Amino acid sequence: MTGRDTHCPKSFFSSRAAHRDPWDVTVATLSMVCHASGVQQMTIHFETCNLKIPLREKIFLEGVLINIAKNSFLIEKEHHLFDECTQPNLAQHNHLLFYYSRRNLNQEALSLFLGIRRSGLPVDRSTLSCVLKVCGCLFDHVVGRQVHSQCIKTGLVEDVSVGTSLVDMYMKTNNNETTLELFIRMQEIKDSVTWNTMITGYLQNGRMDQAVNLFCKMKKEGFRPNHFTYSVILTANSAVSPFQVHAQIIKTNYEMYSSVGTALLDAFVKLGNVNEAAKVFKLIDEKDIVAWSAMLAGYAQVGDTEGAITIFGRLAAEGVKPNEFTFSSVINACAASTAAVEQGKQFHAFSIKSRLDNALCVSSALVTMYARKGNIESANEVFKRQGERDLVSWNSMISGYAQHGHGKKALEVFREMQRNNMEMDGITFIGVITACTHAGLVDEGQQYFDIMVKEHHINPTMEHYSCLIDLYSRAGMLEKAMEIINMMPFAAGATMWRTILAACRVHRNLDLGKHAGEKLISLQPQDSAAYVLLSNMYAAAGHWQERAKMRKLMDERNVKKEAGYSWIEVKNKTYSFLAGDLSHPLSARIYSKLEELSIRLRNAGYQPDTNHVLQDVDDEHKEAILSQHSERLAIAFGLLATPAGVPLQIVKNLRVCGDCHTVIKLISTIEQRDIVVRDTNRFHHFKEGSCSCGDYW
C-alpha cells in the first residue's frame, strides 16, 4: 500500500504527496538537517516575505544542490550554482536531474543533461532513464533518439528500466513502429512496468483495442496486473466494461487503492452511474485529492450541485487541500446550479485564499460561472486578469458575451483572439455565430461560418448548422433557414425544427409552422413544446378549432405542458413563482404591487399585447393572465423585498413572452431598476426602458 503516492503531480500544490516530498524542505527541517550532518560552514539566508517558504539562499548539502526560491520552485541560476560546486559527481548530477524532472522542469533537466554530455562526464542507467522520461514529456524525439544511440553505445539498452524508458519515450513521441520493435526485443527482460508502459502508451494514443489486447496478453504470459495496470486500463471506457474489470479488482483487493478506485469511479461516472461511483468511492482506503476531485466532478457532471458541494465540504473537513481541479469542478457545479451567485463567489474567495485562482482551469471556470449567473462584468474582470490564456479561456468569454446578447463585445474578443494568433476550434465559432444571431448580424454570421470551413478547415457539426438555422430564423429569413436544412449533410433534428417553429410563431408563418410542428411532433411525440407552439399559433390566428384539436391530441397522448416558472434570489435565498401563483406568504402584497404597476404602466402608455395568450377567453381575461406571468410575480416580489436601486436577477424556465418583455422595459424606467432576466435562450439586461437584446430574441 505504500509507494503509491510518491509520483510527482503536475503542480507543486496539487497533491498531498508533494508535501511529503523530501525536497520540499522548510526552513525548520533544513536547519535540523544541517545541524545533524555537521555542515557548519554553510550560510543560510532567511528573507521575510509573506510567502510560506522564505528561504532564498542556495545550499549545497549532502551532495545535493537545492535552491529554493519563492513558492518552493527551483527556478533560477542553476548552472551558475553548478559552477560553484566542487566537482559534482555522477550521483550529484543524477540528484539534480531527478529534482528537475520531478518538478516538471523538463527544459532545465534537458539543458543539464546536454551539459553533462558535452563535458563527456559519466552517465548511468538512472541518468538515461530520467532524461528519456524528460524527452517524452517534451515530445522531443530528436534528443530522444540521440539518447537512444547513447544507450546502445553504453550497452545500457539491455537494462529493463532503460529499455522501458525508451518504450515510454517512443510512445509519447508517437513512434509506434520503433516502440513495438523495442518491446519485442525486450522479450526476455521485460517486467510488469514495461507492460504497463506499453498499455498506457496505446491508450494515450487513442488505440483502445491494442491496449486491451495487450492487457489480456500480459495476463496470459503470467504477469499479474497491478494498481498501475488497473488504473490505466479503466480509462479505456469504450473498450472495457467497468463492471467486468470491477470483478477482477475485487478479487485482487486493489479497489481500496486510491488510484484504482478513482479510475473505477470515473468509469462509472462516464456511464452516467453516479450511485455505483459513490459506492466505489466509499471503499477507497486513503482518499487522496485526486479521488476526492474525481467524485466531486462526478456529481457535477450529472448536475448534482448539492452532492458536489457536499464532497467539497467533506474533503475540507478532513484537512485535505483542494487543488486547481477541485476548484474548477466545484465552480463548474455552481455555474450549473440554479442557486445564487453567492455560492460560486464563496468558492472564488476560497480559491484566492489558496492562491489557485490564477490557475487556468480555475479562472476559466470562473468566467463561465459568472457569465451563466448573469454577472457578465465579473466574468470579464476575471478574463482580463488571466495571466495566460488558452483556447478554453477565450471560448468561455466569447460564449459568455454571446449569451448576454453582447454581440459586438463577443466579436471584439474574437478579433483579439485572432490578433494573438490563437488556435480556434468548433466551439469558438459556435460562440461567434451565436453572438451574431443575438446581435442580428446575419451576413456576418454566415461569413464566420464560411471562414471556419475554408480558412480554419473545421468540419461543421450539427451544432454549427443549428446555429445557422437559428441565425436566419431569428431574423425572420425562414426560407434561408429551410435552405440550410435542405443542403446540410445531416437530417434535421428536433432542436432545429423547434427553432423553425418558434420563429414561425414570432414571424406569423402558419404554413411553415404547421410543417415544422408536424416534424417536431413525429420526432418527439412526448415533448410539449411542439403542441404548445402550434396551438399558440392557431390561437394567435384565431383558429380556435385547430387549437382545440391540438389540445385534444395532447390529452390523448398524455403530454403535459411545462409550467412557466420564474425564480429570484434575495439575500442568498431562492424564491420561485408559478404563473398565477398564490402560494407565497406575501401573495397579497405582490398582487397589490402588480395592480399598482399596471396603473402606472397604463399611464406610461402601455397597451397589453394579448396575442401572447393562447387561451380562448375574452380580452379582459387575457390581460389578467398576462399580468400574472411568473416573471412579473418574481419582479413584483423583488421590488418589494429589496431596497430601491438594487438590481434584480430573474431566471425563467421558458422564454419571455413579448408582452412581458415590453412591460419589464417599462418597469426598469418607472421603478429605476436594472433587471436581468435569464430565459432558456439568453440573458436580457433591462435598463432605463430598453433591453440589451435590442428587442431581438
Add this chain to the structure above:
DNA sequence: CTAGGGTTAG
C-alpha cells in the same frame, strides 16, 4: 522506468 481527476457550446 509505469497510473487515476477538470474547464468552453447547444
